[in-house]
Amino acid sequence: MSGNTFGRAFCVTTFGESHGGAVGAVVDGCPAGLQLSVADLQRDLDRRRPGQSALTTARQEADRVQIVSGLVDGITLGTPLCMWVGNTDARPTDYRADAAIFRPSHADATTQAKYGRRAPSGGGRASARETLARVAAGAVAKALLRQQCGTEVLALVTQVHTCIAPYDLTDSTVVARLDAAEIEAQTLRCPDARVAAEMEAIIAAAKAAGDSVGGVIAGVARGVPAGWGEPVFDKLEADLGRALLSIPACKGFEVG
């Protein structure tokens, strides 16, 4: 393999360039009997979509997902699920200059050095658009965790540049009180509206200055049974760290 597959029991392979025909994923190992719908996937893809607010990149992409295998009458068969989004927004001319100029801090130069060629526009596989396939596969994983294990995974923004949200997530009562709807209600996914507003102001100021700022996302899992993960190299924190550190903009991971 060449780095496009993640996981063994629940095995995700992603495919697709930013400006190619489609971006998608094959999930192999999802058990039979799971309830799943295109709407489950579309909901998370809509959450991911750039252009929801003035804060992120302004492209408006209407990503309509299809599930073309592994599902009959809304129930999984235990066979590979193939899901994809056609690239209606493929505008190869838009980025035409990319073919000649390497964008700083993108993978353009590395890709050219490693493969001797690269997608002529849009960053190819190194585009953040590849994460769309992960979101679709993640929606399947969420359905599996919820239906078969009663496990729920939440994430929230806890820091933007110097602004830190007041959540002590080592305190189990704080974790228990987190509310998915409150997180979703904020564009920035920080459930404290006042802090979220402050974070948005910091981002807007950086953007106005032609700059960007870093941040911290906290992930919380509720209802995790004892014994998940494997003892030595595949510890749960090792696999989670690997997954997150493979996202282009993620530069650090801490646990506990």
Add this chain to the structure above:
Amino acid sequence: MSGNTFGRAFCVTTFGESHGGAVGAVVDGCPAGLQLSVADLQRDLDRRRPGQSALTTARQEADRVQIVSGLVDGITLGTPLCMWVGNTDARPTDYRADAAIFRPSHADATTQAKYGRRAPSGGGRASARETLARVAAGAVAKALLRQQCGTEVLALVTQVHTCIAPYDLTDSTVVARLDAAEIEAQTLRCPDARVAAEMEAIIAAAKAAGDSVGGVIAGVARGVPAGWGEPVFDKLEADLGRALLSIPACKGFEVG
């Protein structure tokens, strides 16, 4: 993983049920810089198609393949190639009785026992239609072998029931004289026209009697460099044997 992936360096994952939305494959590990076209794939898919002759199953499926990732301007990028065929022939009602009755010598009963459910028609993943995805991936492999290694793979039918074609494939001059066009010219892929006619008569007679007969396919590779395959478990003959024995109707494999 759950058995839908084959290979490590050139890694093929297939997806799709016989009567679902699409059947296809993701090839990960195909190098950058290979010339490849939809026509290369379509040619082999057309060769595979049932209904070319009176000898095989009579369904006429117009399988049009698409390549939706990994390829720009007819050259591979080194990223995953996703190829698929939409199931225009999906007729779930056609096989409706399958839902209730297990067809003998099909995987229906085993699938039901293992997963607790199965595709309501067409045999799902156990359908020979799954091999369509292998043919598409195989066409990529053939292009790779030809362009980068000068290796050519041929196959011919050497036996049908008691009729044996007169080819001694342990004789290198016989192997050198095999001609792909001559093989293709015969519906049955036995290049000796007289023997092929005899084989067709045997099949037709068995079919008329409501029966079927077995046969032998010989594969020949020309231009194989020394050292392919890995020394212990992944010997070339072990991997070839595994690949062929995973085809539903293949029940034996011999080498040398």
Add this chain to the structure above:
Amino acid sequence: MSGNTFGRAFCVTTFGESHGGAVGAVVDGCPAGLQLSVADLQRDLDRRRPGQSALTTARQEADRVQIVSGLVDGITLGTPLCMWVGNTDARPTDYRADAAIFRPSHADATTQAKYGRRAPSGGGRASARETLARVAAGAVAKALLRQQCGTEVLALVTQVHTCIAPYDLTDSTVVARLDAAEIEAQTLRCPDARVAAEMEAIIAAAKAAGDSVGGVIAGVARGVPAGWGEPVFDKLEADLGRALLSIPACKGFEVG
């Protein structure tokens, strides 16, 4: 990996050259709670040992196996089992001529071409001595199958050159009557004493003429539950075929 590992759930990695320090295996994925002893492994290693009869190669190797991890008080821990046999018989000078001359029909020339070097004597990894590690791992698998699934695997020699033993193994009553002790009682592992004697005579004659003959081994599994194997590439027959075809002298595999 490089071909020295087999299996995913029950994963066997073998190591060791014919004339190196040790030959052994690591079994990862054997469940906790299995009863296992060094004697279980030694019994099968003794069955494998050359020099038991006048029929096979004459070396007498006293292969004493050790289990150095994964086992406490005769019960598996669910951690990797490492088992090995020290090469007390390592006699590098014995085969010294090998360093200069490639033995016909051995992997010497291929190994030299692929790696640019090879073990100076004894055939290295390509030696049949590597199968010693498989026998040890197989003894663990047999214990697992017997204790957790009630499955039993037998094998018998059914053909030597032109002599065919009279067992119709497609007949389930014949399979049910096979007796492991009767098979073991014959050096040649053909339970029909008269046929076994004939086979031995054929082998002795070939040996006297400086030749060797081929044969057929039939494997029988009793008590196999429905649903083993995976649907597409990892069908049970495909995995069995791969395993057997990776044994140096095995050149064919048939099922059913």
Add this chain to the structure above:
Amino acid sequence: MSGNTFGRAFCVTTFGESHGGAVGAVVDGCPAGLQLSVADLQRDLDRRRPGQSALTTARQEADRVQIVSGLVDGITLGTPLCMWVGNTDARPTDYRADAAIFRPSHADATTQAKYGRRAPSGGGRASARETLARVAAGAVAKALLRQQCGTEVLALVTQVHTCIAPYDLTDSTVVARLDAAEIEAQTLRCPDARVAAEMEAIIAAAKAAGDSVGGVIAGVARGVPAGWGEPVFDKLEADLGRALLSIPACKGFEVG
């Protein structure tokens, strides 16, 4: 597999319980032709050994490594390297109380929950003693990187509790000036002797108070060619993060 294997091209499988017969590793995929000696491995194992100073756990373990396969005359064969250390220090009675009492912040309780049993003493696979096998495999990797790529990997302690060593490792001239011998000269592996002394005092004070403190280790790689790592899930930082986060005491990873 069950989490005891790391890597694909250079594939490391570790085995052995803290108080079992041996702890070791099989490295599959190390190329042929590498110069390697037991002394190369022993040097790094000696660096790892507890009891070198008053600061770490006081056990004195004389870990003598053996290489029993894959190596002839100090040159690798390209076959699996099996390396192990016998547990001369195995004292099952020493930790006998463990069998009844779960030690806090160890994996005892999780192991018992997951497998239904565990090694009766010493923590089994979850013991830090498992890292001994990683150190041996790492010594092979270091030889490979040095001999075939000219790549060098260093690590130094840059923080203990609140004490931060004054190294700006984003400054390439600072990285270029780092000296392996200076790092080794300090028990604490912080090359600034004055800061190292301060760190040692902090650790000694915590130890005297029956406590422990956290720290930061910085890893530096010099001479890394462009293009290492795979584009999507197997990015170099993702694989490094996974490797480090699988070490029991490691709780965070940052890159760049």
